[in-house]
Amino acid sequence: MNERSYQPLDDYGLIGDLHGAALVSRDGSIDWACFPRFDSPSLFARLLDSSAGGHWQLAPEGSRTHSTMRYLEHTAVLETVHETGTGSVRVLDAALPPVDGRSPSVLVRVCEGLAGRVELESVLRPAFDYARDRPRLEPLGDVGLRIAGAETSLSLVSSIGQQGASARVVLEPDERSAFVLGWDDEMPRPGDAQALLDDASAWWRAWCETCAYEGPYLDAVLRSAITLRLLTHLPTGAIVAAPTTSLPEIIGGESNWDYRYTWLRDAALTLYAWYATGQRAEGDPFFDWICTRVGRPEVEESGLNVMYDVDGGSDHAEQVLDHLEGYRASSPVRIGNAACHQIQQDIYGEVLDCFASACSWGRADKLALWPHYRVLADWVTVNWREPGNGIWELRGEGSHYVYSKVMLWVALDRALRVAREKGLPGDLGRWASAAAEIRASVFEHGWSDRLGAFRQSFEVDELDASNLLIPLVGFLPSDDPRVRSNLDRTIADLGIDGLVYRFAPDGGAAEGAFTVCTFWLVNALAHAGRLDVAVDVFERMLGRSSPLGLFPEQISPGTGELLGNFPQCFTHSALLTSAVNLARAAHLGTAPASLDAPEGSAHLVPVRPDVAA
Template identity: 45%
Template sequence: MTTDGYTPISAYGLIGNLETAALVGADGSIDWCCLPYLQSPSVFGALLDVENGGHFRIQPAEPFESSQRYEARTNVLRTDFETDAGSARLTDFMPILSADPAAPFAQPWVFRKVECTDGRVPLDVDFRPRFDYARGRTTVESLNGEIVARGNGEHLSLSTDAALQTDGVSASGVDRLEAGDVRWHTVQYGQRKRPESVDPETLLARVREYWHNWTHDCRTVATGACPFEGPHHALVERSELVLKLLMHHRTGAIAAAPTTSLPELIGGTRNWDYRFSWIRDAAFTIQALNKLGHTRESRDYFDWCLDVIHTESETFQPFQPMFGLHGDTEITEETLDHLSGYRGSAPVRIGNAARNQLQLDVFGELVHALYETCQYGETITETSWETISDVVEYVCTLWDKRDAGMWEVRSDPEQFVHSKVMCWVALDRGIEIARAHDFDAPIGHWASVRSDVREAVIEQGFSDATNSFGRSFESPELLDAAALRIPLVGFLPIDDDRVQGTIDAIRDRLTTEEGLVYRYEGRDGIAGGEGAFLLCSFWLVDCLAMSGDLREAEALFETIVEYASPLGLFSEEVIPQTGELLGNYPQAFSHLGLINSVLYLQAGEEGVPKPDLDGVSSHPPSAT
């Protein structure tokens, strides 16, 4: 179950309240939770330092086996324990503050219900918070029937039915349960005591109702026929629920993941903070949400994107590729050297220096996101168009610059092929929107630049030696899985020989024996290797499905989903040979990739040569 005391990434479930989230291990331990917000310092951080990070563990005091599952169509997590003497069930959830205006609290709570379902089970309870990523001193004491932890100018309270002893830094004890016994353990941030009016069972019922009402209804989604109906429906539904947990209910922003510094290779240094929202995710997210029927969330997310890049200045101000979930722009990267890192993978990073990079592809993603909203009947305001028009104009001035690319390399900037393709997308979709809605725009100029971009990509980004589009103009002989997006965004049709050559080259040189795809060849400024990238693997599924190779596409899809955690969650990467999940978890990109791939497979089964995916994958190249 554990390696060097660390729980495998795949053995965690996620709960949350749309402001923050927590990872709960199959051993009953909350090993990651930042309070009060997702970007706040951790209070429980054993995920990144099992000895010093802090946890809240509830598990049998005797040898046990355990399993986890979510209650159907919810993010309520159950962990079932089996011992020789009996069985017990742990139910974890967080109330959705924004959905319950009658709730007598305004700060996040974690509720943990334990019930003995058979025989007798002594439970080891260990409450060990560590404020500010365990940087500061934390004290824990018993006060008026509550367990109160203080540190970093904050406090956390534990209301519990169990008799726990405190030693100044933790509260622990063995709670002996027999069949039928129920215990509630409630963690409250910034509040001293659970109000008498709060009934945990009532809150649990409300949380269940919230998730049931939010999860897409197959009878009403999209046009009335669920596009996800079929053998993969349950995976889509779980991905949908994961994405919702990563959405901030007030701003509409979506975090790339709820964690920081889970390594891309055990013992390596590729450890990044993903608790931010990337503009790059916009088009992927809007398509998935709309297809699932969540039009309000889709619009909220796009409005957030426009809000954070909007400027009152008469001169367009280039925007950074990622933002905090509250729209904050200061995301300074620093290392936490006092934490050992997951299984010794250091450094542990908070913040992300990529916010200072030029990443040209984000401009195309943003304009394409607006194009996506058009396909679902959203009205584009003049103000929105002015912002997008400024973005397109800006692309005209810098499309030929070197950048860090979508993979955010920390080596010297290059002329990345994918970045250029997405500049083409910005111009192409800008022209389409202007024409369709009769907006004022210099269409002739944009079309001319679009033609220049296209010519540059074809002449400098394609290698005759590899018969493939490459990583960059400087190194066209090196491969980049991002080139799989060339047909998906409509830069070239799927049956173009150069596209098919690119798919073949990537399958030959970037694909594992299992069929999973690595990101790219060449240096990126960071030492060490990484696992296969799940999103790239889903892109290959999409390309195969579009090519008509449906049997291969379905086989690869089935291979990929075999790497899901027992709860149906995906991290960023995986070691194909062992199935070990790597990188931040669960990862929005991976779950978005799954949802979109199901759409491609469904379209292929229905015999649609170019699935109607509203531009992300089937938009035909415009005349140049």
Template identity: 40%
Template sequence: MSGVPIADHALLSDCHTAALVTRDGSVDWLCCPRFDSPSVFGRLLDDDAGHWSIAPAGPYTATRRYLDQTLVLETTFHTPDGTLALTDALALGHNGEKHGHDLGRGVPHLMIRGVSCRGGQVRVRLSYQPRPEYGLLRPLLSPLEGGLTARGGAERLVLSSPVPLRYLNCDAEAEFTLRVGDELWFALQRSTLQQEAPRVWSQEEIAHWMAVTVDAWRVWSKLHQNYDGPWHELVGHSGRVLQGLTFKPSGAIIAAPTTSLPEEVGGVRNWDYRYSWVRDASFTLKALWVAACPDEAADFFSYMTTAAAGAIGPDTPLQIMFGVGGEHDLSERTLPHLRGWRDSGPVRVGNGAWNQQQIDVYGELLSAAHRLEEKLTGIDADTRRFLVALADAAVVRCDEPDHGIWEIRGQPQHFVYSKLMCWVALDRAIALAGVLQAEDRVPGWAAARAEVRERILREGWSEQAGAYTQFFGSTALDASCLMMAIVGFLPADEPRMLATIEAIADRLTDERGLVYRYRTESGVDGLDGGEGTFLLCTFWLAEALALAGRVNRAAEVFERAAAYANDIGLLSEEIDPVTGEMLGNFPQAFSHIGLINAAWAVSQARHRAAL
């Protein structure tokens, strides 16, 4: 059973795919060549699904950090006889100031690992167990001068190693001693069977790739990391995480690089998050703007509009999510041969929510367009027509029930958040009417906007709950109602809005003060079991409190949520309300987006208070 705590993992990225490395120096998750490709190392989900570990052979303690302004990981092992440093990265292809905006272009699809002895001597053990196709394949290992190859399925892995490897069938291992000043480099590269003959990389070449990668991250950070408000280091790091979750060839930003890390240990709420959600668009664009990533914001918006453009019409609702290359069919299946993290099955690939109706998506895309208004002046006629069609679709579909932002698998409902985002769609479309050359539609959009607003105010409020609630006629609280203040539907200090904020702070939080999405015991989501508190929702609470002028409370809520980042600043989706452990897919873009946006809200609230 795989049971390494989620918090013990670190993210590596080349802006095409990602790896997760444990505190013990084991690569337990790697999909290549894309985020959503089958895993080569999958021990994250099953002990037998493959790993690549490098660590001292004897007892040790370990500390780790990212090298300054990078996603290059350094793990330091302290043993009774010496100190060993392990440096890990997925290689980037560019360095130099002129390439600062091109992070992730020209990557060699190469994982690089360096070990150096920094004191005394250390006996080191290497274990290499590739398992392609989510652990289904046990590849054939063959020797190669300076390394070995692993062949299985339609691809080939080449491991470059400066030390001899003992191997049997599909596993390889080595032990070697390093003394102070010694340094060795290892590399793993994927190629298809149709490509040219495999090659190994020399020590000098691998060391060069590491230097290029460190430099590329630092140049990118220098050009992008200029937020100087409160918690600027957290905001800057979260910006790098979002960059690390970006699929550079298309501009897509994935929700997380993992699948099936559960929302409850032993539960069934295990989903594949290696895709890009329309739902995330407006939140993501705002966070990228705060984190000073305008090019990435424009790329993400272009990806979204391109992926979605052919999938909307009078009888065709907008699809809610896409593959990283813009793929539409994300059909879900289970992998019964994998036990799942801490026996939390089933393990799923694909995501069955791809063909749900969620009417909030129109507002999210138009809100994203509104944030990029200054970059839209030269948009082509097709994009203008698409954005106009989004607003028209919001008019038609705002009266329909849907599955909501949380993608319930129960009966569709008239969710308040979904209606709110239809209002946002129309509000932003009206603001963009000149750019969209759609001034003639403004009267109709304005009438529909007024109608949906009146319905939210009338049917979304519950006297019994003393708050705006999850769906029309419900008394259940839902953290997404905090967005009513964040998107500007109501002032945060308007009496009913403030009552909703306080109700969520008082009745939708655990004893740690972290916020649930909603109470799962209501049964509205059609799933068994429960889930943890949501870090994104807790950051929403901080943002709403800041907008209401409760700046000190907002800062307290922010710090409460941010404190759950692991030792290298990464956030998961949820926190176990009993143990305080991380739950859900990791690292979670939504959580880092929430952190950035909440920090900005507190910064702006402090500025207003000082005037």
């Protein structure tokens, strides 16, 4: 097969085994794979260097091929159909979920002839450790090969006995060929591959049955739920922000970050989405993971970390990989993330709100951890006047971001609520006094008469889409004139073609619109009772996804191009919340699990009485 250029992100599908993940392109190439963990060094990284990054492509020989890709309904199994001048074949790709005692990190690819006669080629070019380790390919028995790197060793077994970098097979209708790649010495046999894929499909469909949502957006809801599940680390319950690193916010730019970690902010917002759609088997372990982070001894002295790896590590030293070109020549490529050293004060609000909601939403057992959570409220009273880096993790000097201040108020409000309702100890007078001071400071320094809206920070008199969340977290009601004006100005000045920028583009090579901000707009509109507009924005946004229903961090308003790390947890959890809110407020479907949410739960709009009935 010839070398080819970078593929658009909407040509990729995500597969995973709840430990690690891979991206498979429409032309049959696994261009990114990190196993046995999401943040493991890559096995294939063609996504970040088209010539040297490494890949495994399984596709018809020749360039005259038309290919289409879809997920088998309500599964994480990809089906790609290749049509050539001589016939057609399909390829099924999946990473097997580690159930029934099966070891994780097993990738299965099954090819089946559909019509005519098609020659397929398997081209294996591994490049371990971000293409810093070129493994040896050694025969393994008479049916496979060993891929031996300096620190990683894999096995590939196949029904065609591939024992080198490439092999070919000709398929006619109903003929199959199977490939299995993994770590375990006792690999599944190629002859069992189709049955394993059938089992995986059945497992995913059974899991989808646990989703407590019905309505016109069911397919989008289930695809987002499956995507969030694919980003979940099964042993710990943690969810990574995205399975990729260094996919650029601006093509050719330097804003390329490693998202293969768990942010507390994302964690809290995803927990609401799990609970609101009835996925308690996923939400509860995730809440347990959050509680473990809060309960660490060092939190009392130094506060929470912004982000963690899936097993709770927090030192993610950032490195630049100069030897990789970067996606579409967008360098540098980074691994690790220096944001781990930032102060992002909004996380205290998200974490304490998460605690207050979860304890009243079926997890009263966690009230025993109150001594750890009250420490967070005490931290806020001491540190709320300090600057921080904000929700957007802007590097450089900190600022007094309005959304951060609002969420610091949320932290104290929820701590006061829990202490009063449950009769728990705490410095309530001090918390209440600090909460009142924070609230007054937002009104005094965070409102801009010039903008007719809340400003980004006390220092910067510009709009910021994160302030759409002010009514959704209970800081002000949605009918407050300032909230209504902020909503209108955000739509007018940050909205473009049904999308929303996080803040005003600064000219030049502008980044894309932030996908999560558009779903925040849906929720803000629904909260304000502007339901027709909310539905329109939501449905237009669903049309912006990739053909497989996946969302990136950003979308270019002009071209619709997907930008940034892909797919993104934050966006898919926001989609779930928006779908639930339209069910609660606009009769568009039902989300019965959300009706058990405590009154005033953040990010959920009030239920119209006729919906509750």
